[in-house]
Amino acid sequence: xxxxxxxxxxxxxxKMQCIKTKQQPLLLGITxxxxxxxxxxLLSFSAVLITRRWRRNVQKNLRKxxxxxxxxxxLETLISSDESANENTKIFSLEALEKxxxxxxxxxxxxxxxxxMVYKGILSDQRVVAIKKSKIIEQCEISxxxxxxxxxxxxxxxxxxxxxxxxxxxxxxxxxxxxxxxxSLSGVLHAxxxxxxxxxxxxxxxxxxxxxxxxxxxxxxxxxxIFHRDVKSSNILLDVNYTAKVSDFGASRLVPIDQTHIxxxxxxxxxxxxxxxxxxxxxNGKSDVYSFxxxxxxxxxxxxxxxxSESGTIKGLSSYFLQEFxxxxxxxxxxxxxxxxxxxxxxxxxxxxxxxxxxxRGEERPTMKQVEAELQTLRTKRMxxxxxxxxxxxxxxxxxxxxxxxxxxxxxxxxxxxxxRYSLEAExxxxxxxxx
Numbered sequence: 001x002x003x004x005x006x007x008x009x010x011x012x013x014x015k016m017q018c019i020k021t022k023q024q025p026l027l028l029g030i031t032x033x034x035x036x037x038x039x040x041x042l043l044s045f046s047a048v049l050i051t052r053r054w055r056r057n058v059q060k061n062l063r064k065x066x067x068x069x070x071x072x073x074x075l076e077t078l079i080s081s082d083e084s085a086n087e088n089t090k091i092f093s094l095e096a097l098e099k100x101x102x103x104x105x106x107x108x109x110x111x112x113x114x115x116x117m118v119y120k121g122i123l124s125d126q127r128v129v130a131i132k133k134s135k136i137i138e139q140c141e142i143s144x145x146x147x148x149x150x151x152x153x154x155x156x157x158x159x160x161x162x163x164x165x166x167x168x169x170x171x172x173x174x175x176x177x178x179x180x181x182x183x184s185l186s187g188v189l190h191a192x193x194x195x196x197x198x199x200x201x202x203x204x205x206x207x208x209x210x211x212x213x214x215x216x217x218x219x220x221x222x223x224x225x226i227f228h229r230d231v232k233s234s235n236i237l238l239d240v241n242y243t244a245k246v247s248d249f250g251a252s253r254l255v256p257i258d259q260t261h262i263x264x265x266x267x268x269x270x271x272x273x274x275x276x277x278x279x280x281x282x283x284n285g286k287s288d289v290y291s292f293x294x295x296x297x298x299x300x301x302x303x304x305x306x307x308x309s310e311s312g313t314i315k316g317l318s319s320y321f322l323q324e325f326x327x328x329x330x331x332x333x334x335x336x337x338x339x340x341x342x343x344x345x346x347x348x349x350x351x352x353x354x355x356x357x358x359x360x361r362g363e364e365r366p367t368m369k370q371v372e373a374e375l376q377t378l379r380t381k382r383m384x385x386x387x388x389x390x391x392x393x394x395x396x397x398x399x400x401x402x403x404x405x406x407x408x409x410x411x412x413x414x415x416x417x418x419x420x421r422y423s424l425e426a427e428x429x430x431x432x433x434x435x436x
Contacts, residue, residue, distance in 0.1 A: 007197070041226040054343070064169075066168065066170055066171060071351045073166065075149060090164060090165035091165055092166065093169060094170060095163065096123070096124065096167075097167050100131070101119045101348075104119055108121065110130065111130075116172075118133055119132075119133065121315055127164075129164060129177060129182070130178040131174055131211070132174065134173070134174075138141050149163070149165075151225075155215075156220075159213055159245060160214050161180060161211045161245045165179055180239050180245050181403060182238040184236060184237055185234070185235045186298075186304075187294075188238060192300075198337060201300075201346075204338075206234070207238075208296060209375045209379060210290065211246060211295070213226060213372050214229065214244070219288070219369075220367075223284070227283055227284065227285060228288050228290070231246075231272065231291035232269050233298055236295070269305075270305070271304075271306045271316055273291070274286070274291065275290075276360060277290075286363070288368065289368055290357060290359075290373065292355025293354045297318065297349075298346065300342070301317065301333060302335035302338070305318070306399045318358050320357070321333070321354065322358060325351055325355050330348065330351045331344070334347055
């Protein structure tokens with residue numbers, strides 16, 4: 001018969017007596033262990049909260065410092081003192097733009113170039129925007145940047161990408177533009193033939209006129225003259241209706257009305273850069289005219305500003321065109337599609353205009369206003385012509401774009417291939433980077 005033992009004891013048959021069990025020390029150990037674990041967990045949780053709060057305060061103070069450093073108070077004053085700017089310009093918080101781009105996720109990148117990255121974002125009011133995250137700029141340029149934002153915010157032209165505002169809470173200010181859905185002119189012109197999409201000659205002529213009109217407005221119709229300084233096909237965007245929108249004013253310079261030029265560090269893109277500007281460093285409206293001339297040649301030759309010939313030689317489009325033009329071989333180098341759709345008068349007219357735009361001497365080039373007028377004259381003749389379109393037998397008037405199905409037609413704004421930058425000497429020698 002087993003003896004009845006007191007609580008926390010048990011009967012040992014070998015010793016024939018009740019002995020204390022280890023249950024009580026074990027429970028005590030478990031209790032102590034749980035208490036210590038809970039205490040450590042609580043301390044860790046508190047440390048995380050304190051660290052997060054500290055980091056949040058550091059980031060908040062850093063954003064405030066950047067805002068002051070980037071002349072945020074100056075921009076606020078400029079906006080509040082100008083009713084039109086106040087209506088059109090907004091200073092965005094970094095938090096709002098991070099939310100719009102999923103913290104600048106790499107999948108939101110829609111373009112990149114020499115001035116920075118461009119992200120697609122959706123604001124809280126459901127507006128779709130393009131947010132430009134620029135590269136590092138000098139502190140001495142910040143005031144000029146703010147002035148440019150103030151001026152560009154007042155520009156209201158149907159062929160210039162609309163600037164909604166900026167964010168000054170980062171080391172380099174962020175710009176917020178209207179999102180343009182169909183990518184760049186460069187992406188469309190140089191897309192693979194297998195894409196089954198192309199711009200007609202009539203479309204190219206219209207886009208050239210729209211671009212020329214936008215540049216003419218910047219040069220002479222805005223409240224202050226603006227030289228774009230980086231006119232190229234990848235900076236001409238196309239909206240849902242394939243209307244041209246001049247974009248990327250990261251290299252632009254403002255010029256008082258009483259000045260004809262300014263002296264700056266040479267900046268631009270290889271193949272489009274004005275040789276006179278490169279040698280003299282004197283930037284004026286004719287520098288944009290030269291760059292536009294390259295775009296014009298690009299439109300009817302359908303070649304990139306730097307291309308590889310059939311013989312394997314790397315050539316600059318402008319020098320190639322000028323040589324062929326001077327030797328009377330234009331009809332032999334024009335794109336087959338343009339040759340089929342355009343009249344000989346149109347081809348010769350555009351070629352002659354492009355040749356004058358590409359003159360080595362700026363004073364011999366036309367103004368953007370004159371360029372626009374000449375192109376408009378050619379288009380008016382085309383619109384009034386009853387000559388049938390060789391491709392479809394219809395009259396050559398307001399013919400819509402050749403479009404694919406909606407799903408396959410959408411063009412990415414991601415550049416097709418890297419956009420490289422060079423010095424002017426590299427145009428004839430190799431691929432050295434252009435000084436910034």
